[in-house]
Amino acid sequence: MNRSDVLLQIPAELQQFLPPKLRGLPVTVPADGDSTIGHLVESAGPPLPEVGALLVNGQEVGPGHRPVGGDVVDVLPIARPQAVPGFADAAPRFLLDVHLGALARRMRLVGIDTAYHNDCDDPTLVIQANAEQRVLLTQDRGLLRRKNLWFGAYVYGIRADAQLDDLLRRFALPLAPWTRCTACNGVLRAATREEVEPDLEPGTLDRVDTFARCESCNRVYWHGAHGGHLNEIVESAQRTVASLR
Structure with a gap:
């Protein structure tokens, strides 16, 4: 040298x-x-x-x-698990950039507070992350280098399942599956058959007994034909978190 x-x-x-x-x-x-x-x-x-x-x-x-x-x-x-400033006694919140939509849906599925928009530019993302104290997740190194960003993290992996696994390990995140709307991040609450009946096809009501509704967008949720795949995502996340204890 x-x-x-x-x-x-x-x-x-x-x-x-x-x-x-x-x-x-x-x-x-x-x-x-x-x-x-x-x-x-x-x-x-x-x-x-x-x-x-x-x-x-x-x-x-x-x-x-x-x-x-x-x-x-x-x-x-970075030493793992990594602490997020201001969230010692609470689960951190996240904001994902426009290229991470599949990861956003998985994070919401397992109950992580995840904001996502498919049409935000970089300055807007930084403003929201700072205003709401959300960890900005991205695979854009230039975005992470912005000096006014309060806290950000690089998303490792190509496929969404691998990305979620790495994220859980990095921040040792608690899970609350089936509690957030995968479409808008709103909180889900239990709903009765009578409450959701006007929004569903009769055939669905014949096959399903348990429902939930998003408090923000009113979307109705139930376990349907894709439930097996979603269960696999949730169970894999739970195994990852259990391995960190």
């Missing part, structure tokens, strides 16, 4: 954020005396919300620290 450079030691958990040609190799960046460690790390690839402690020559420093040539920086991953 050139003595005018800073060596960034990127762990396996964060290697995916590096350019492919740098993965598995030492990462060196010039030390100009002005750039902070936070800037150098994000310039290399990993967004700061995915970074845990930063060690310079073995000593922990903040992201505003300015390294000098010859420094060795250990970039540690």
Whole structure:
């Protein structure tokens, strides 16, 4: 390593954020005396919300620290489970960006307070996340790098089932299956057969005895033909949470 450079030691958990040609190799960046460690790390690839402690020559420093040539920086991953500021005694709330609709439906299915819109731009997402104190989930590194975002997290995985599993492990989230509307995130309440009868086909009433209605959008829910697949999602989530105890 050139003595005018800073060596960034990127762990396996964060290697995916590096350019492919740098993965598995030492990462060196010039030390100009002005750039902070936070800037150098994000310039290399990993967004700061995915970074845990930063060690310079073995000593922990903040992201505003300015390294000098010859420094060795250990970039540690987020420690799991990760705490969300302000939610020590309550389950955190989430906001998902426009590309995570399938994950949003699964999160609501298992009872996680999940806001989602399929037509929001990045500034609007940040405004809502900050105003409602929601963790912004995204696979857009640029969105996570916005300085005015109060709290965000990268969603790992390609398929929604894997994404949900990783999210549960990261935040050790409590579950309350079948309590939220998968369409609007509203709270579900039990409904009688008489209450829902005007909204359902007669054949449905003949086959089903238990109903719920969303308090926000009035959508009616019951276990139908797709119940088996939904049960599998819920049971898998419950196994993940149980494994963390």
